[in-house]
Structure formats: structure tokens, C-alpha cells
Amino acid sequence: MCRVRALVVGLLLSSAAPILAGTMPDLTYPEARREQIVETQFGEVIADPYRWLEGDVRHSPEVAEWVREENAVTERYMAGLPQRERFAERIRHFMDYERFGLPVKAGGNYFYTRNAGLQNQAQLFVRKGLSGEPRLLLDPNAWAADGATALDAWEPSHKGNFLLYSVQDGGTDWRILRILDVKSGKPLADEIRWAKFTGLAWVGEEGFLYSRFPAPEEGTAFQGRNFDQAVYFHRIGTSQSQDELVYSTPDHPEYGHTADVTHDGRLAVVTSHVGTDARYEVRVIDLARRKREGWKAVPLVTGFTDDWKLVEGSGRRLWYVTNWEAPRYRLVAIDLDTPRPAWTQVVSERQDILERAGIVGDRLVLNYMRDAASHAEILSLDGKTGRTISLAGIGTASGFRGRPGDPETFYAFTSFNCPASIYRMDLATGATTPFATPKICYDAKDYAVEQRFYVSKDGTRVPMFIVRKQAIARADKAVPTLLYGYGGFDVSLTPGFSAVRMAWLEAGGAFALANLRGGGEYGREWHDAGRGRNKQNVFDDFIAAGEFLKKEGITTNDGLAIQGGSNGGLLVGAVVNQRPDLFAAAVAQVGVMDMLRFDRFTAGRYWVDDYGHPDREADFKVLRAYSPYHNIREGADYPAILVTTADTDDRVVPGHSFKYTAALQHAELGDKPRLIRIETRAGHGSGKPTDKAIEEGADILAFVARWTGLELAQGTSGAQNREEAPVERP
Template sequence: MKTSGLQVLAALLLSGAATPIWAGPMSDISYPQTRRDTVVETQFGEAIADPYRWLEDDVRHSSEVADWVSRENAVTEDYLTALPQRAQFQRRIRAFMDYERFGIPVKAGGSYFYTRNTGLQNQAQLFVRKGLDGKPRLLLDPNAWAKDGATALDSWEPSQKGRYLLYSVQDGGSDWRILRVIDVKTGEPLQDEVRWAKFTGLSWVGEEGFLYSRFPEPKEGAAFQSLNYNQAVYFHRIGTAQDADELVYATPDAPDRGHVADVTQDGRLALITSHVGTDARYEVRVIDLDKRKRDGWKAVPLVSGFTNDWKLVEGAGRKLWYVTNRNAPRYRLVGIDLDAPKAEWTEIVAEREDILERAGIVGDRLVLNYMRDAASHAEILALDGSVGKTLSLNGIGTASGFRGRPGDPETFYAFTSFNCPASIYRMDLATGVTTPFATPKMCYDPGAYVVEQRFFTSKDGTRVPMFIVRSRVVAKAKQPVPTLLYGYGGFDVSLTPGFSATRMAWLEAGGAFALANLRGGGEYGREWHDAGRRQNKQNVFDDFIAAGEFLVNEGIAKKDGLAIQGGSNGGLLVGAVVNQRPDLFAAAVAQVGVMDMLRFDRFTAGRYWTDDYGRPDREDDFKVLRAYSPYHNIREGAQYPAILVTTADTDDRVVPGHSFKYTAALQHANLGARPRLIRIETRAGHGSGKPTDKAIEEGADILAFVAQWTGLRLSAEASVAQAGEPTAATP
């Protein structure tokens, strides 16, 4: 199914808890001196000190900030490289990552396009082959684009007949994209190049050109910090310069609105989906491409009001199918015939207890992807919604894909879980036959690890689910072990089972991993999301604290060996709960976090987040934000866990100033002997596009740090107990 709208914020992996008995002399750290200014502003009658505001300056343009980054990194690197288990974790993460992996194929014009990484390549390559049995041919190799591997192939889309391939390039982890085109037959790049695309879809209009979204070119030196306004949709015709691109849709009178374009697979209709923030509340407009010569880019309203979520499934002629939560908090499938005398939405599949995440039309069937308690299952129905069959997915995991065309019964999907990487399957809906397309060979036995789901009770009595992953050896022993607890809890994002080489290295070493499905996410629809945002944000922190207490009380986590981790909105989560319950955790890893809740809306995409956080310039919202903002609520004199903050110099999603200021405040305060360090990656952003080498280094640093403070000790016995011969990780 095609998805429309802005995707802001992403999450990452782990984090921690309690006593420094394993740290020894390594806890005696001399932090760099950081200048404290006397910046004080009065907001709604309260004086708010911001002594480290100068650290908001862009590291590329401020020599003082660059010097601070260099000095902090030197201290952190000295500490992390001296950790006794770092080298072994690095080796094991590399081993768990060293397997051939494929992306889900996309079919166009009889050719199949897919990504492939041999294992340790910094970036996946893009291949094409004619027919399923054709010889693979390399089309794009991002590994040749930059010496440090930090220039990535982001998204890509073949034209409808497979003549061209449109792709976006991500450099240094930035959210900005460069769009380019390659001739599929010859493999030669075209001269076409589009810049300043961001949060864009890639949608072909026949073979003549494509629709994309872009912002105005930022002022000199402001590309990585200035707010994003006036996004517009343009049409680029193949063979022309960007300055000749046609404006398709914009709202200059409403510069805060963003717009993304999709084109139905038959090329008949273009759909413009507009959003205001991160909420899944959209307006939709339709452009009839067959009438373009007469009407131009005439966008006719289809859905108005920014009230509900509308996810395009597919179109055929003038008929459209959508998944929506209009009058259905857990989503339903609806359709509309634009040529009907009275065009109205008709319900095809009613709302159920499970969440309808996405849908696709393959051949003459509907493929519906549902989520139950944060795990996937799929169903195949007739186009009228009549009863079909359930697609069997073994075990607790996540299914994705199911892209296809009306009239073509072929589709591909992936299935993954915590203990097995993604396997790719081909399904023929006409025959009902499912066959493996790519099943990775691993250096371990997935069956040696057990995935279970437990439910715990939060502070207000709410029942919250959590996945717990351990080796069978550890689970059978029924003894508490060092445990990593991960959470996110925001922006309607659902955390579902997925594979991580870093997590596997932790599990192999004898630790446990837990993932809590906190309120604020999308695991149970709109009500679950609403229960964890704005004035309800404290519920997210209460859920995470309750998850930690549950792990300790149930004898899963050691009392002095619980670690927490979260990224982006999850980094905010870690910072907030450490302030509220520093006694519960031995270690904490806060990655690319939103740490200053009174100024988050002043940089890049931050203005979008007011949907979840509220507005700092409104008194009621200010009071809520002030109460939990990690930067403003550090508890002088409390005994804090060991804290590792991570960020990157090119993060233009959550600007690194958040982490810089938070770390400076941590290091200035009297919080006990445990370390408060920051790891600042260069030529990296919010997370996507990170080369394999950098991912391995970061994972080793995090695990070694957490292991040091939770008491996890690598042993030959642990490795031997979990390891096995290479095996196909088939669910």
C-alpha cells in the first residue's frame, strides 16, 4: 500500500540502571569545561535559565561549538575504547551483521528491482533482473559515492514500464535529498537532478516525468537548522532542468502545510495528500492525469478538514480504495467511484478489534495487513470484502510489503522477528502458492532464542504489552540478568518485532532485551496515541517506569542491572524517566533526543511536533512541557545512572543542540560518580543512511557502556551456548 504524509522522527535500540560497583576508577572522569552564560527568559511568569544556549549554534559555522564537540568526543572516546568488552562486542555485532540480505522486490515492465547487501557493505546495492530467473544486473552502487560510506541510496521507484529508475540520495544522514534518474536498459545516469527535496514521495507520471515535494532553497548556512515552511509539489519532465519544473500544488497562504503526491498504478490519477503536523490528519485532492492537457494540474478536493487518516491503497480508472480511521479508530477499508452520480465513500471492510495497518490490491484480491498486540497477521479477501483466508505467519513478528497491481496476482512480502532477520517471500494469489525469494543464512540458530509477550500494569491501571527476548538457556535458568529496555511512546508510531545485530550480540552474551509498547504509539489506534501525548505525556513515562519495575519484580532484570534506551522521541523518554526515577536504572542511553522541550519548535522539522507535544508559547502546554523537559529537570544532588548521550553533527531532524545542552547540564550538576558522556558522530544524521561500519562502532560503544554498568560479562561459555551452524532464518 502506498503511504502518504510526513514521517518525522525515528527510533533506535537500548538503555540502562543502578549501582557503580563494576565501574571502579573509570567513573573518575574529568569533563571538559563548558561556558555557562546568564541567559534567562521569563515565560508565563517563570524565569527560565538557559546557560548553554550558545551550544545551539551549528557546529559547521561555530568554531566554539566545534571545539566543544572535539573536546567532549576526546573524553568519551578515551572512556569507551578502554572498556574491557568493547572489542568483543564489536566482533560479535560484525558477525551477526555479516549475512546476505535483500529488500522486497518491486516489479515494473517485466523487470524486478531490489536491494542487496552481501553482509558488511556500508550501503546496500540496487539490482535489476529481467524475469524472476533472469541474471541480476547491478544498477546502483552507493558504496562508490563517498569514501566514508556516508552517502546513501534512500528511496527509489522504477517508472511504470521500467524504462527509468528515479532515486533519492542522502548525504551524511541529512533529511535533504537529491533526486536523480538512471536509464535502466543502459545503466547510464541522465542529466536530470533535483535538489532541496525533503519528506517527499517519488511518483512517476507515465514515462515522461515525476512528481516530488520540495522546500524553497534555504539561506546560506541555514540548511541544517532553519524551519521548514512552504513545501510544494512539482512535476519534473525528463530531460529538463529543475528551474523548468512545473508547480503542481502549493498553499502559500498556509505555509505550515506540507504536501506529498502519489500516482495510481494505472497512471490515471494523482493524489495530493496534505498535512499540517505529524498527526495522521489529512486532506486529499485528486488530479485527473488524462485531463491534464485541458485542465492542467487541477486538484479537486476529495477529503477536507484535516480530521482523519487517509492511506491510499490503490486506484483503478476513477475508482479509489483507502484505509481510514474516519468513524473507525482502529481503521477500516473504504472505496469511492468518482464517476458515480453521487460519489460517496462505501465501506468494504469494517473496523475490527485488530488495527488495520495497510492494504494492497494484488490481482483481483485485497491483501490486508493487521496488527494485534503489536504483532502482524495478514488476510486475503475478494475485492468486495467477502471472506477470504488468513496468511499463516509463524511466530511473533512483523510482516511488510504486499505491493502489487490490479490484474497481476504476484506480490512479495517480508517477515522478521527479534530472533530472525527478514526473509522475503513471493506469493501468487491466483494459485495460493507462497515460495521463498530470499532467506538469509545466519551464524546462529534462531531457535536458541525465545520471544514472548507479557502485559504489565501502569501507574493508572492501564494494561500495557511488552516483548521480552532471551536465550533459551537464560530463560530456562529463571535467574535475573542484565536487561536492556527500549521504548518510544509517541507520534502514533507502533513498535513491532524486528531484527538487530546489536541486540543479538547482547542476547548472546547472556542479557535480556525488552521492548515496551507504550501509550503515545499506534499499537491500539487513536485512543492509545491520544493517551500518551500533550497533556497526557506523563502516561508514557509512567508506562516506561512501570515496565522497568515489572522486569525487576518478575525476576527478569537484575535489580542493579536494568538499562534503558531510546532514540529521538525515545531519547526524550530516557531523559525524562532518568530525572523522575534515577534510582531504578543502572545505565541509560539517550540517542538523538528531544531534550529542550521549551525550544524544540524553533528548528528544522520541530514545528511539526506540536501535534504530540503541544506549543511552548501556550501557557497550558508550557506548564506540561516545563514539568518533564529533560534539560530543565535535572535533579541536583540525586544519584544518577551512568548516561551515554549520542547524536550526530548532521542531524537536521532533532538538531544536535538538544543533546549538547542536555549533556552540558548533566556534567555541570552534582549527580554522583557515574559517567555522563556524549558520543557525537561525524557525517551522520538522525539514523537513516548510516553506513555499516559506523553502525557497528556505535553498537559496540553502546553495549560495552551498558555492560560495564549492568554487570554483564562476556564469557566463552555464553557464546558457545548460543552459537550454532549457519542456518536459514525462516520463520
């Protein structure tokens, strides 16, 4: 939240008396005008009194004033929480370590990101060879005074002469594409606007493929719906107006398209989608024939029925990971030079989920997931012989990027109790050596990471990770617990490090992560069981997780808090309405709260794959039954609720959170607070500067601690200035 406010807000903060521990602050919520908007949908009368709060804060003075007033109330409340500054200090402490991104090799150069610790944004470096001297290429910290302009994606050209990168300003989903001359370190004049949800794919050293939408009409850039995405080719040294249209579907403006290029530069692959579902069509462009045939896209996969993840290409042979006739995925290949090209199976479907694959050197590297944790294997190109990559403990492995002919690959390993370490693997010998191992100021062994399974309402077995101090786990002591969930869009929640969570764990709390249906942890069936008309299963799974934590004595009876973001914010809003008695506190972040109008803004139209169509009666009845905004239970005793969003979020527009909060504050729901924290220039979350992340994390933890009874003594640190490498994780 921006700490520099109008004078009236500054006066409110300076004159506010501290809130004493255990007391209830005097909260007076801002007055939110109620409109008489009533519509009849499929025979049901739907009131929407706060529709005016859907207005863009940039263009609506009334919405902007409401935002200022709400932030003033929330800031005053947070300033009075006795643990807030201590949590901020501890989060900052746990963030203050050197961290690296996975290196990418091109033309003998290694490109990678590095954050010295508390920099708002990671910097991009290059070095010649593994032992070369690092050279700074890009420093996003110099791009904006508030640190809110971020380096997003980046990709070196095949020979490493150029670096293509995207810039994200203020958290928006829109991207600006730029090019850097690697040798001189100087930017080129090229600039691409209105790119969104785009890949970055070099075509030799001459230019690149990218995806963009038409320039939006004035005043609609951050709320208008996105249609007519197309793939373009930009040639270095030319203006965007000269870019060549590569692929589009004007007869189907709802389709989206992205492009990749195989590492040998022979084939461009255009992947098309119709929503958020992993159901794609694939077309291939032979770049060797481009002068003769132009951008001729030949269909390879049609029908939007299955997931197709490009692994690699060599000549006119392609490898894919797919769930076609294999719900848990398999590896297949096709040779386009055969008279009648057909898919052949390389690695069959297994019980574990095949998440991704790569071809590095003359080996296949396969990344699997079992019960939401990672393991990996190296196989011969025919998929018959190989070995398992040794990964210690429960964690997440990522990376394994490379290209045919490379002698090496890099991967990262992280878990709840240790930040990511980067490793280099020699493909010929299997030997693994550290590339970048952060030094941390605590002992990872002091924290226990375990996985348990619980039974949901309908008997489904659901996995859950539980993290606590070892001493708490050994004593089997019930402590305030923060339960996190998502449950949607085929997204798998796997172990990962968070400085905010570490501050909570250090203070003596427990953290639990439930792998709800709707995610991708067990493939297509798991996803299908938690979307559309099955969405209630997700809420049942989350409620059952909370009941399990209480029954097993992990959390205290009045010490359970829940948290979720985006689709997880919807989850929090829905289960609070359904079981307000179960939770002491709830944090709903950038949530989808109005399920009857989500498809009318920006990318919301894509989400019908998971949620259904509000304008279809059968779907409407399901959505109406759980929509957080429409199901607040007047007269019920609700937990303490903190809603967070950003006034510049153009993924889940902030109107969702604004309307939901206004409705919460209007209703009689008991004495606990219902607050909203509205960040400036932060968007949906990606690219958020370190300073803002620390402030937000401290507010959330202090709020949750206040209402779950977690006591944070001033002397608590859990650190003795030790500098130890984390345990190796996948």
C-alpha cells in the same frame, strides 16, 4: 564516532591507560561556558545557560571545539572498556549475512536491494523475470569514501525503463533526486535539489511528481525551519528550473504536501498535512484531463480530521484505509464517476488495527496488527471472502505490494531472533515460496521471544516483548536487561531483528521492548493517551515496565538499563530525571531534550501535534514539567548516562543533546559517568553506514554492560558456524 581526530585527540587516546574492569575512570569533563540567559515565560523564570551550544558546528568554532573535547573524553573512556572490542566483533559477526529488500516489479523487471553482509550501503539490482541474471544498477558504496552517502528511496517507472532515486548525504534529511536509464545503466543529467519528506511518483514515462521546499538562505540549511513545501512535476530531460508547480498553499506555509499516482496512471493524489498527526486533506488530479485542465486539484477530503492512506486506484475509483469513524481503521472506496460520489465501506473496523492494504491481481491484501504483532489476510475485492496468510510466531510482516492484474506479491517477515526473509506469494493459489532467505550463523530456536502484559500507574494494561536465551528463560534467571521504548507520534514498535541486540542476547543479557501509550499499537485512543497533556502516561508506562522487569525477576536489582532514540531519547531523559534510582544505565539517542525550544529548528515545528505549543500557557506548563534539560535533579544519584547524537543531525538538531549533556556534567549527580558520543556525517540515523553502526553499537553495549554487570567471556560466541534459515516470520 569518527576515529580520525586532531593530533591532540590522538595523543589523548594513545597515552590513555586501559580502564580495568570494575574500576572508575578518571573523568574530567570539558568546560562548557555558562551564559546568563534568563527569560520569563508565563510568570516562570527560565534559565538557558547553554544556548550557545545550539550553534551549528559547521559555523561555530566554539561549538566545534566543545564537540572535539567531548568526543576525546568519550573515546578515551570507551577505549578502556574491556568488552568493547569483543562486542564490536560479535556485532560484525551478526551483521555478516546476505540480506535483501522487497522486490518491486515494473515492465517485467524485478528491482531489489542487496547487501552482501558488511557493505556500508546496500546495492540496487535488477533482473529480467524471477530467474533472470542479477545486474547491478546502483552501488552507493562508491559514492563517498566514508560510506556515508546512501541510496534512500527509489521507484522504477511503470514500464521499467527508468529508475528514479533519492540520495542522502551524511545523514541529512535533504535529498537529491536523480534518474537512471535502466537498459543502459547510465545516469541521466537530471538532478533535483532541496527535496525533503517527498514521495516519488511517476507520471507515465515522461516525468514524475515530487515535493520540495524553497532553497534555504545561506547558512540555514541544517537548522532553519521548513515552510512552503510544494508539489512539482519534473519532465525528463529538463532542468529543475523548468519544473511545473502542481500544488501549493502560499496562504498556509505551514502545510506540507506529497503526491502519489495510481498504478494505472489515471489519477494523481495530493495528500496535505499540518504536522506529524495522521490528519490529512486529499485532492485528486485527473491526469487524463491534464492537457485541458492543467494540474486541477479537486478536493476529496477536507478538514484535517482523520487519517487517509491511499491503497490503490482503478480508473476513477479509489480505495483507502482510514480511521474516519473507525479508530482502529477500516477499508473504504469511492467512485468519482457517480453523480454524487460517496464513500462506501468495503471492510469494516475490527478489534485488530488495519495497518495497510493493497490490491494485487484481483484480491485485497490486508495487513493487521494485534498486540503489536502482525497477521495478514487475502480477500475478494468486495471484502467478503478470503483466507488468512499463515505466519509463524511473533513477528512483523511487511510488503504485500503489487498492482491490479499482478499474479504475485512479495512480503518480508522478521522477528527479534531472526532477520528478514523475503517470500513470494501466488495470489491465485496462496502458495508461498522463498525469494531470499538469509543464512544465519546461529540457531534462532536458542532464543525465546515472548509477550507479557503489565499494569501501569493508572491501571492501564501495557504489552511488552521479552527476548532471552531459552536456557535463561527456562531457568527463570535474572540477568542484566536492556529496556527499549518510544511512545509517541502514533508509531508502533513491532518485532524486528538487530545485530546489536543479538550481541547483547548472546552475551547473556535480556532485551525488553515496551509498547507504551503514545504509539499506534491500539489505534487513535492509544496515541491520544500518550501525547500533549497526557504525555506523563508514557513516562509512567516506561517506569512501570522497569518495575515489572525487576518484580518478575527478569532483570537483577542493579542490572536494568534503558534506551530510546529521538522521541525515545526524550523518554529516557524524562524518566531518568523522575526515577534515577530505578536504572543502572541509560542511553539517550538523538533525543528531544529542550521542550521549550524544540519548535524553533528544522522540522521541530511539526511536533506540536504530539508535544503541544511551547508558546501557549497550558502546553508550556506541561512541557516545563518534564523537559529533560530543565528538570535535572541536582544532588540526586543518577545512573550512568550515555547521550548519542550526530553533529549533522537536521531532524532533531544536536543542540538538544549538547545542552542536556553540558547541564548533566555541570550538576552534582553522583559518581557515575555522563558522557556524549557525537558522530560525524551520520544525521538522525537513516543511511548510516555499516562501519559506523558497528562502532556505535559496540560503544553502547560495552557502556551498558559495564554498569549493569553483564560479563562477556572471551570464548562466548553462541555460534557454531551453522548456516540455518530463520524461522518464517510475518
